[in-house]
Amino acid sequence: MAEAERIVGIDLGTTNSLVAYMEPESAHGPGAAGRPVVIPGEDGANLVPSLVALDGSGEIIVGNAARSHLIETPDRAVYSIKRLMGRGVEDVQDELKLFPFRLAGDMAPGEVLRIKLGERDFTPPEISAFILRQLRRNAERFFGAPVRKAVITVPAYFNDAQRQATKDAGRIAGLEVLRLVNEPTAAALAYGLDKKREGIVAVYDLGGGTFDISILKLQDGIFEVIATNGDTHLGGDDIDNLLITIALDDIRGDMNIDLARNGEAVQAIRKAVIEAKIALSSEQRATIECELPGGRHYRRQITREQFEQLIAPIIQRTAGPCRQALADAGLKPEQVDEVALVGGSTRIPRVRQLVRELFKREPHSELNPDEVVALGAAVQAHILGGGSEATRDMLLLDVTPLSLGIEALGGVVAKIIQRNSTIPASATEHFTTGVEGQTSVAIHVVQGERELAKDCRSLARFDLKGITPMAAGLPRIEVKFLIDANGILHVSAREQRSGKEAQIDVKPTYGLTDDQVESMILDSFDNAEEDFRARQAIEARNEAQTILDALEKGRGTEAWVQLTPAERSRIHRLEQELLVVRNSENHHAIQAKIAELNEATLRLAELMMDSAVSSALKGKSMESAEVGDAMNAPHPFAPAEIQETK
């Protein structure tokens, strides 16, 4: 496979992240279908916790290695960053109460959030980029080659700003994001590849921080999303936070100490409640147990029944979106043929029970709910890369989860693209001026289902400028809104009377500008890329030196004299050529020349070998043989078999 075409699928999750790729068909023998597999990290684990820490020496640590930092130096670590992607200071106040996110002190309203990690600040896309870079490195180690292109999954219910932020994170991590794929849709792809399924499939995806429900129609390899709904701030995190609050209340009541502001203690409790939560999926009771500062010990028994009562209101929040998605799809629960479960939180028995009640059937969970999204992303990556027999007929038709609108007079939203429209989708609107001589028109684009713009998500404000001064109402400006296959909005405008393109400066309400992203692109990425190339070049150069040294030795032997003049001159020419390319950074060129020289010196090696064998038979030790040194070089000049003749 050409290096440039190596496209990976990435699930950038709230709690865990994974990278996967489509194994080539040949890996399973001729005729075997390729299948998606997760690429493990250096520690052998498939899941990379979405955890980023800054260690004492200023180095970024990601994943399992950052766990100890989270407990020991909680002010230098961050988790669940996905919750802050594409959001502004104004709309994360609730999150800040529940999560130990520390915003930079000098933040202005409307600015992209910056999170403090020790003495430095990072935006959420930058923190996500650290995770992506780790996944990329894992893949590069696995392939032994650079990885530049990826498909990244996002919650289906992510809005434009959250999608844009994810794409920015990819760019910062040095990845060309070929496509953002919705998580439940990716899961459906993995399921659909597994068994050639047909019919109506609902994907219920409850992860660490987000909930999605997508209803798809599968037919002849087309995966058509009919409706999607969800909540981008609902998941296992909410269950953890509820249990943490209870533990903190217990501690306040029993020991009369308030640990809510004690980062270390909260992290210790968090770890304990997560363990108990997981245990309760298989056990009838569990114990929340942890050490508190001052040598105190916290311990609380919790039964599954109590747990289920506690989490019922959280889980119940998934019911509304499910009903809405069914209604939007124009379907009754009975018309859904299959329900697939995705996301770690669907391991909770009470969640499965709710799904059973909502859809009146037993949900599927054959594929690992933690991995299925990444596997689907790998399938989509493979399709974008040109596909193969296994994916030949597969095509994903996804939808936009939220309606797109423009703020009209009085703050009312005029919807121009309805939710659940298949993407790419577009709408063309005409605008005019209200005052004579007006040369610009301000436009406010929002996303959401509410009637008033202030209740919707502000995406961008922009001015149509450079309008030729005319009487009010005379200019006719055509603005085209296009939602691309990633679910990201593009705007273009034209003044119809003059036919000239109107100028648009789209200022994303909660996004980074192109220049900002450009300046954030991890230097380390470029370095990693360069390092990788440099390392390969160095290795090739070392290899070249080895063969040149061996050749030098060979020239002093009888074997050299036995070569024909043509053979000798060919070797000489290739040697000169290798000396030239050896100094380049192009490891491919160096290696090609080494291979040629190797081939040209094959007979020399054989002759030397013969003479070495005969010297050995004459009773000389290998070490003292003329050619001995050359023999020890790791090169075809010195085949290992020689040793056996001793």
Added chain:
Amino acid sequence: MRAAHFCESCGKVQPPAPTDYFSYFGLPRKLNIDTAQLEREFYRLSRKLHPDLYARASEQEQEWSTERSSLLNDAYRTLRDPVARTEYLLKLEGVQLEEQSKAATDRARESGGEKKQVVPPELLEEVFELNMQLQELKLSKQMGEAADERVVRDLTAAKQGFEARLSGLDQRLQQTWAAWDERSGQRHEGDAESRKALEAMVEVLNTRSYIRNLVRDVNAALEA
């Protein structure tokens, strides 16, 4: 005539040319559509135009593919839905739906008021009654009293009545389609029969939209 989506000689995706949704799918401007056939055609074209197939193509081709498939999706979305399809035809034929027209929206914007809808004459009496009941419900809510059971019952019954009318309207809409489609062969500028069919469509759609809003209001009042 079918719009040219691909270059005939090289097979590459082409930039979108201005066209209406009917001709995009190579369909005559008729309202009775074989939606199963439309779906097959939509899938067939999606398999050729979708951006996923151009991920490795030039930037220009990617852009065209995105524009082309957005047009395909917009066209399919409009034509597969009976109401959207009818509204679209009316727009193509230059007929304005009074209540939903841009003009009405603009007037509402200028006056800062709500978009006024004319009550379809046959509904006058029922709407009057319904508004009284809604008012009553609102009042008792404002007073903090529990909603009068009789009012709730009456409203629910009225809502069901309106919902039944909606399905009746769908049949009437299909009759107007038949009238329009019949003239398709011999249509000429200012064809009186065609005009009549279009006007009937406007009437059905206006009534329909009016009733839908009523049902929405009743639902909102009952849930509040």
